[in-house]
Amino acid sequence: MRAFVFVSVVCAVITCASVARSAELQPFAWPVTCELGTTCFIQNYVDHDPSDKTLDFRCGHRTYDGHDGTDIRLPDLDVQRKGVEVVAAASGRVTHVRDGMDDVSVKVVGKAAITGRECGNGAVVEHGDGWSTQYCHMAKGSLGVKPGDSVRSGQALGLVGLSGNTEFPHLHFTVRHDGKIVDPFAEGAAKGECNSGRSLWQPTQGAVSNYPSTEIINAGFADRAVTMDEIETGEVKRSLPGSQSAAIVAYVRAIGLQADDEQALELRSPEGQVVAEYRAPKLPRDQAQYFISAGRKRAGSTWPVGSYRATFVLRRQGAEIARRSFQVDIAQ
Template identity: 40%
Template sequence: MAGTFLSDAPKLEMPVECTLGQDCYIQNYVDRDPGSGVRDAGCGGLTYDGHKGTDFALLTEAQMQAGVQVIAAAPGRVIATRDGEPDGAYASGLTVSGKECGNGITIDLGHGWQTQYCHLREGSISVNRGDRVKAGEPLGLVGQSGQAEFPHLHLSLRHDDMVIDPFAPDLQDACATNATQTLWSAPITYRPSGWLDAGLTATVPRFEAVLAGAPLPPPRDTAPALILWGYGFGLRTGDTIGFEITGPDGISIRTTSEVDASKARFFRYVGKKAPPGGWPKGRYDGQITLSRDGAVIARRTLTARID
């Protein structure tokens, strides 16, 4: 079946002008569990029940406001568009019933294949019904319209109205980490978890400020505290998070903690109040780790100076 089924399958380009692991990431994969459970392409849980696409997420709202281009993953003819839906409505508690996709585009690729692009930024869609588009052609901007809790593009691929997972299109049970065939024109690595950003700052940060992309005050000698923070995705129950700060005059802060609940996105920080006389001048190093089943699966290191 797989050979016949995939004989005319499209090859998809990255649909967002960003670099995975740097300024964007995949928050959710297609849910491949046929029942009420969840299972993503890598046999993990980075999805939710009934999720029918791949979510390419931005790190901050500031990126969305600056404008990140959505591009056609494959060539075809535009058969439907919708614009004019406000960004952030669902996150603000407003109803989006019947318009869960928000501002969106559907493109017919031929041979029963379609792509659908959801949650684009209000007023950004640059194509019209009937237009023919090439792979890589701009379609609009990443937004947060419809049923979206954060800025992202939801890309769905369908064949004869059946949802197809581009990471494992042959519908077999093999995990995508070992899959030999995907529908991406250039390899996209399956990542179930990771750190997205981290920093050293002078005050306790708010997660809302980090998500908004707001600047945080840098460490300084007169600061009331020194804080190391990390922002990540794909946290699982039983994971271990480690923090370490080292600095001049023997300054050392180390903590580890085990996670008691899975989270799609998470934020953690540790810190210490300033010693008498303030923070000594010099170099400060920070490291955050995420460990699973006794092995480190993600690490971030950073450096700051107090002069």
């Protein structure tokens, strides 16, 4: 979700400190202690289109209108509650900090409750020469720095949370130079341009250079019908099917889907027979996230023991662009 600037708020509201200028910006470390593409994912990039349309740095649409940062999301709230560190992308001095906001979806509290505090719990670090980084939606009570603190690249600032204007656990990471938004994937790119500019990330951040147009972020099984909220909270992971379960249901959630994408999910028995399958209608429009499921109710007294295997396939313009197979073992 969009994170609004809180650096301009007066010091009486948010504790702040000044910082000296330095000579040169260091390449950025990844600001979340996670494995990109496995334990965390980029939900949204910076929007490069100055109009009401969208354009990310690779000429795609993994963003939304006016988005001014990089949203690094976790798979679900279950992962967030275990604690995932947010770290300083570069050395500098902390100038602004906010803490104390609850970790709760804006869908629950409403936007009026967080007006003027859309960033949620967070921090701003200035790096000199007009450069700064902002970290939003962090966990309540997790901020371990205060204004005036010097931090080194990779030093912990706090934890990923669900505070402020957000519906899912993530870090909204914003880069500014002389007060202007900079895309860390494409520094120097002009407004409306894509496939240009330079990366500000450290060369060692290899996975950051990847640009999957679509990613699978959740896949698993349940003993009943599944909802998006249960996937988001992680509650679905506590409903694995057993031999006497009323049903076996496979589910997959993906992000970055496009209009006309085709999704199919098939569930097979230990003997390889099709137990259930679902072919979703073509998407009528781009979707930031989408989930499908396929399952069947138990017909006999128990489910046959063995490994039940599900396969998800996503096709775009007739070409397969994503596939995931996963299984669950049913014991006696």
